[in-house]
Amino acid sequence: MSYFECLRAYPEGSSSASRMALKAKSLGYGGIIICNTAPGNLFRPEAAERIRGIEVAIGAEVMAKDVKSLRSRITSLRPRYHLLLIRAATEELVRTASEDPNVDVLIPSYSSRRPLGIAAARAAKLNQVAIGFDLGPFFRLSGRHRSRWLESLGRNLQLARKFDLRLLLTVGARSHLDLRTPRDIIALAEVMGFEHQEACQALSLAGDIMALNRRCWPSPGVELL
Amino acid sequence: MIFQLEAEGEIEGKDLIKEIIASQHSLFGDIGSAKNRLHLISFDGRQGILRFHHKHMDQTRATLASIHSIQGTRAALQAKGVSGTIKSATEKYLPRLCKINGDCDRRRIELKEVSGCIIRTQGLEVDLCPDDSEWTRGSDTRYLGLTSFDLCGGHEDADGTADGL
Numbered sequence: 001m002s003y004f005e006c007l008r009a010y011p012e013g014s015s016s017a018s019r020m021a022l023k024a025k026s027l028g029y030g031g032i033i034i035c036n037t038a039p040g041n042l043f044r045p046e047a048a049e050r051i052r053g054i055e056v057a058i059g060a061e062v063m064a065k066d067v068k069s070l071r072s073r074i075t076s077l078r079p080r081y082h083l084l085l086i087r088a089a090t091e092e093l094v095r096t097a098s099e100d101p102n103v104d105v106l107i108p109s110y111s112s113r114r115p116l117g118i119a120a121a122r123a124a125k126l127n128q129v130a131i132g133f134d135l136g137p138f139f140r141l142s143g144r145h146r147s148r149w150l151e152s153l154g155r156n157l158q159l160a161r162k163f164d165l166r167l168l169l170t171v172g173a174r175s176h177l178d179l180r181t182p183r184d185i186i187a188l189a190e191v192m193g194f195e196h197q198e199a200c201q202a203l204s205l206a207g208d209i210m211a212l213n214r215r216c217w218p219s220p221g222v223e224l225l
Numbered sequence: 226m227i228f229q230l231e232a233e234g235e236i237e238g239k240d241l242i243k244e245i246i247a248s249q250h251s252l253f254g255d256i257g258s259a260k261n262r263l264h265l266i267s268f269d270g271r272q273g274i275l276r277f278h279h280k281h282m283d284q285t286r287a288t289l290a291s292i293h294s295i296q297g298t299r300a301a302l303q304a305k306g307v308s309g310t311i312k313s314a315t316e317k318y319l320p321r322l323c324k325i326n327g328d329c330d331r332r333r334i335e336l337k338e339v340s341g342c343i344i345r346t347q348g349l350e351v352d353l354c355p356d357d358s359e360w361t362r363g364s365d366t367r368y369l370g371l372t373s374f375d376l377c378g379g380h381e382d383a384d385g386t387a388d389g390l
Binding site for chain 2: 011
């Protein structure tokens with residue numbers, strides 16, 4: 001199984017795309033997907049392609065303040081990038097993102113009390129939107145903040161299982177020091193409540209989505225060969 | 226377990242084990258920690274040997290993975306391999322990890338997008354102390370992580386060395 005990691009590179013992180021690729025390759029990843037909010041400003045993406053033995057792809061991440069700007073960002077980024085990741089902070093944004101079939105992965109915020117509702121989960125299932133679990137806060141938080149975050153993650157996981165949603169695991173790396181080996185992430189995910197097989201599939205889902213989106217789909221269910 | 230440490234500064238063994246124990250305590254509590262007593266057998270500043278209970282391997286991996294910084298210095302621990310005895314662990318995993326001392330040079334990088342002072346180079350990897358600390362904002366790191374591929378042909382006055390520096 002080939003594992004993929006969605007991360008941010010310089011200028012939105014502190015390591016360049018090639019450094020991330022070099023480190024990910026040494027950790028045993030099959031590929032990385034660079035999901036910056038402004039992918040056009042990425043520092044030397046061509047240097048990352050010179051790292052052999054690892055697939056480097058460019059996706060896009062959307063962070064929006066309101067529904068209108070979220071929709072316009074999705075419309076403008078969808079044709080240009082093969083992976084569209086939405087980080088939604090409010091319940092309204094979560095609902096909007098889950099109802100849009102153009103969205104690949106939705107990462108709900110774990111700060112609010114009820115980040116993913118039943119309606120949003122049902123809409124995500126209908127529109128084939130995967131639910132992302134960003135483990136980044138786990139490393140940064142501690143004490144009661146971390147336990148509250150874990151509680152929120154557990155609730156989202158329960159809901160995702162109930163509606164049989166596809167899961168995606170990422171550590172939200174912004175530096176090469178944030179990257180962990182796939183085996184360590186799977187072990188960490190198991191501590192948080194994931195099943196072993198579930199965690200393995202969640203870590204390779206980004207690669208599957210990329211492979212699917214690279215094919216030519218003129219309309220839903222129709223592929224141009 | 227043989228592990229490898231990557232950090233932005235020098236880390237001492239006693240600080241490392243203190244952080245590992247604190248991380249284990251935070252994740253598994255008193256009862257979980259009592260079942261899996263961790264013991265740092267050796268550590269040379271870059272790689273080390275950690276003893277743990279063989280039935281708690283995933284817990285030990287999770288403990289090491291959850292370490293974010295040691296004494297305020299950004300660090301990452303990576304498990305290289307697990308073996309039943311110290312002898313076989315050393316034979317299997319340590320010879321491959323030859324100790325590399327990072328070159329400490331003070332050359333400068335002047336590019337349109339990034340500029341700063343080189344802190345260390347190791348193979349293709351280049352750590353750069355940026356002129357503007359805003360460039361590392363949000364990632365809790367002091368240095369920018371680059372590779373020599375990023376620097377190739379970056380400046381018209383560059384001396385044209387193979388590594389681009």
